[in-house]
Amino acid sequence: MVSVKGLFTAGALVGSALAETHVYNWTAAWGTANLDGYERPVITCNGEFPWPDVIVNKGDRIIVHLNNGFDDRNTSLHFHGLFQHGTNQMDGPEMVTQCPIPIGHSMTYNFTVPDQHGSYWYHSHTGGQYMDGMRGVVIIEDDEGYPYKQGIDYNETATLTFMEWYHDTADVLIPDFLNLYNPTGAEPIPNNFLMNNTKNMTWEVEPDTTYLLRLVNMGAFVSYWFFIEGHNMTVVEVDGVPVEKYETDKIYITVAQRYTVLITTKDDTSKNYAIMQLVDDG
Template sequence: MRVNFQLLLSTLALTTQLVASETHTFHYTAEYVTANPDGVHEKQMIGFNGKWPLPEIHVNKGDRVQLYLTNGLHDKNTSLHFHGLFQKGSNYMDGPQMVTQCPIAPNDTYLYNFTVPDQVGTFWYHSHTGAQYADGLRAPFIIHGVDEEDEPYQYDEERVISIADTYHKQYEDVTKEFLTRYNPTGAEPIPQNLLMNDTANATIHFDPNMTYLLRFVNMGLFVSQYVYIEGHDMQIVEVDGIAVEPYSVDYLYLTAGQRYSVLVKSKPNRNRNYAIMQKFDNTMLDVIPTDLKLETLNYIVYNDAKPLPLAYHKDGAKSWTDFDLKPVGDIEILDEPDHRIVLDVIMDNLGDGVNYAFFNNISYVPPVVPSLITALTAGEQAVNADVYGSNTNAFVLQPDDVIEIVINNKDTGRHPFHLHGHTFQIVQKSEAFPDDEPQSYNETDHSEFPKYPMIRDTVTLEPNGYVVLRFRADNPGVWIFHCHVDWHLEQGLAVVLIEDPLALQSQTPPDDFYQNCVNNGVPITGNAAGNSHDFLDLTGENLQPQPLPLGFTLKGYVALLVSTLVGLFGLYSIVQYGLEDSITDDERIQKNLLNILKANNIIPEEADETTRL
């Protein structure tokens, strides 16, 4: 009898993994905890079981996770997304509310129950309800390998290092101030500080003669960050859960949602301590307040008896890009696409005066029914993109097609785009272009495609530039593709990819999936409008506001707002002049006007009485 030894070895390896796999069970209640993350301002953070920061979760490849999340926030919904996990066969565990699940109502519990069969690396988990994770509902999620193929690099110990920006106000208050007609330019809220490992001036201990794997995770809401270490070289070995050939760098640049793992060789002695610096990408800030620290000092400590290091400023760093990185395994570029999706990013105002974000003139608005429920209950009509609504920007993908997403940035801002359920190849990525010279991708005239393109799940789109991504539609599900600057997601910068919906219908969500909807008064069948009798009847669906009146522009809106304010203060000055005996009040009126304009982000914070209005 002939024996297929390769098959036998593969079977034995799989059996060993199944026997060795564990089930990790967590019972967490999300509730407010008083904390002071940056040591400057105390606020209510969202913790688990009365504690904040949230715990890191560490599992091995092949393990099962059972996380019971109880919403103890009393007056707010919540949800949980495991950023970067494919959730194959368990699309209902992906987390974004009104996309793959109904939100978890106050006092309700939802069980996130899934395995991690084929991924290894650095991930994280966070709320996918509004901009809620700005209040601390986020933490690293690490999947460790079980053999050398999983982690083709050697190290002695690892350190998980999270970075974030932080706001002193609660996320709901910041959102209200952001999405208002009094902020017609759409200027993003400026964070108050930088955090490392959920604190300011973090300390990371090193021992001599060690090789450390440092897992960096940007869990921030908005601003990209630079990270660099005094006197130590870094070798990138993993990006967004993808092992790469070692590549030496002297700094990292992480947008919101991105991860890098680097190898760092420690010093041979304990003679001194070193700085590990993090720095805002200040080009993303419309205004830089005078009290905002753009750079923060943290510490690599070898010897507690030695002085802490001074700030270290990096000059002359060698620049690098995704195209300098190569995944392990010589993974070649995918074939020419079967389906190309071209998306133009635009930021503009609608009739309510609010500045919105658009893909192809559509600003994402959540449907009445989660898109996953529509896919599960629409039968044969699930392949018709219309049933998912006019404002969800839904695209239906055929099984195993090569999908190409082209994103042209008609905006002067930088955008980190994240795809749920997949990684993608970066086959083209432009530099930034001047404000008045946006460049779109030309499929007949472009730079040469890389043979082995970088693969990741979050990519940076440069101002006025473009990026081209490819992936294979091999994971049936409803997957959101969105900007991970969460303020831009709140403005509507998202599309939904409905992948092989007929195969998706074989997935069976658990009972509490539907109970979440019932408790929130959300239908458990129907199209984007909740209509289950005629899936093509979208009467009552959620829509974006009507456009501005013809000829009305953003500049006109700002000019009208300023003119109105000036007029009101003109009336105010007349009244004040009549009430106060011979008091020249022009200077005070000018100051009051300046304060109102600053409060509504119409002029920079540093403007003074000499500023031309």
């Protein structure tokens, strides 16, 4: 019994030593960007847009120093889908697990991801700010525990994000939506629909190659049917949870949902194939 315990302890120490710490220093502030032919205010990260992806390994520590660089509002940060076991105070919703971050102040989000892998995202949890661009993808890799392996089940990885886009900011949209004179709860009408923060997205792929494709809906209201002309997909993960393989030709993805699929490209390079983001207008 003593020797077994010693082996387990040694293994735990080795695992802990291999974990990394990822430190991010972010300042949220207003800037401008043109995503669809119309320049409008957006929320930038350190003066740049879009916000960066966070890619870590299971067991790693994430430290985000978030500075409020606005001159007119509070802010916060939520890591959508992460359990935050033992670190509930890092979850992000203002007036629920934390006070909002005031103008000119900062907060450090510090937590590990010990028991999850897959596709997630982060966003502000204050006043509709993620509608104005304060959002990004979180990927937790796990070479040992994830059931689908690179080199066996797939060759390459890629990510597609979806969002509707408005030419007005959330400051205009939300009061109109949550209004006595909008009794049916009619949602704002988007000016455009984006993939990977553009309306003219091109995904360059290799022929006869299997991709692990992460799909993330980072929008506010709109759900989509997603499909790629002439290609089937095999669903392998839903909202960060690996599932048994399921083949389909289209996927319905709602707000905040994440799907991960395997898709094999054609060996014929004589034509391009449409990537479809069909809006559910029902």
